Amino acid sequence: MRTAVCLQGVDTPGEFEANVAEIDRLGYDGLWLTDSSLHSRNCWSYLTLAARVAPRLTLGTAVTNPVTRHPAITAAAAGTVAEISGGRLILGIGAGDRPLLALGRKPSRLADLEASVHALRALWTGEHVTVDAAGFALRDAHYRFPPAADIPIWISATGPKTLELAGRVADGVILLAGLHPDGIRFALDHIDRGVAQAGRTARPEVTVFAYGAIDDEDESAAFAAARTIAAWFPQTSPVYCELAGLPSDLIQRVRERYAGGEFQEAARAAEELPDEFVHRMALAGGSAEARGHIRALAGLGIDHLTVFPLGPDRMRTVARFRECVTTELGEPAREPQLQGQP
DSSP states (O other): OEOOOOOOSSSSSSHHHHHHHHHHHHTOOOEEOOOOGGGSSHHHHHHHHHHHHHHSSSSSSSSOOTTOOOOHHHHHHEEEEEEEETTTTTEEESOOOGGGGTTOOOOOOOHHHHHHHHHHHHHTTOOOEEEEESEEEEEOOOOOOOOOOOEEEEEEESSSHHHHHHHHSSSSEESSOOOOHEEEEHHHHHHHHHHEEEEETSSSSEEEEEEEEESSSOOHHHHHHHHHHHHHHHOOOHHHHHHTTTOOOHHHHHHOOSSSSSSGGGGHHHSSSHHHHHHHSSSOOHHHHHHHHHHHTTTTTTTTEEEEEEESSSHHHHHHHHHHHHHHHOOOOOOOOOOOOO
């Protein structure tokens, strides 16, 4: 099983480069970087830095969207970083999330997300593209420089309809479903439905995002760092809360207290959540708990694990997560690609 780290562009360029170099040294296979409008630095600039600092890591956006960035702009940005990195880029894309509210926008319709995937691929093959989607348009759009190499497109998915879309058209799936096996199985079943709808012969590759913190010296600090991400699920995809046993009235209370924004802004709503639920949805303790999650996830047939470190000492979590994977699964192969097949 391959491993990756997802970072937000919250560090200075020098700090970011040092962290990326350490991620490479620790033996991870890939690096994902968020694209979150006003909440972090520009992802394409930082992916360019990462391409120079870590010449082995696969690089990806986790994730961009067709609302804040027109697909043609994304096509050019992704093609540029793919060229700079020697073909190591994955385009992670999704419908968009709560931060769009600060821009007066709503997440993309699924039809627009699917149209953007097809448009991106067509542009990268050098086609002249005309599209009239609800959220964007292209008029005889085409590259005026050599088209990009084949860039895998991974769709970020949580809800059933997006999971099925990913199963139909994506090269890979970024799965945001918590860490409890019932939720992961639910998500994989919906991906497989999309695979069947499209008549594909195999499920696209899947990475599960493990948000949270690992701290063997202070497990309470790790729990505190992870708690806010648990409040993201009632607002964004309550089905996983139901599968994890959260009562419907509590789901509603959390939704009322967390209207939007980055998950770090959900601290007040997260106070409502029972400890057991937080532990089921996130890394929220020491290495022993993390190894339990890794062991359970490895038995579900996923292809990759991605740690999304939270809290004040994110690189400690990155190091501990790598150690836990090695302890549970042996030394993972240091493959330079996370790429799926169409």
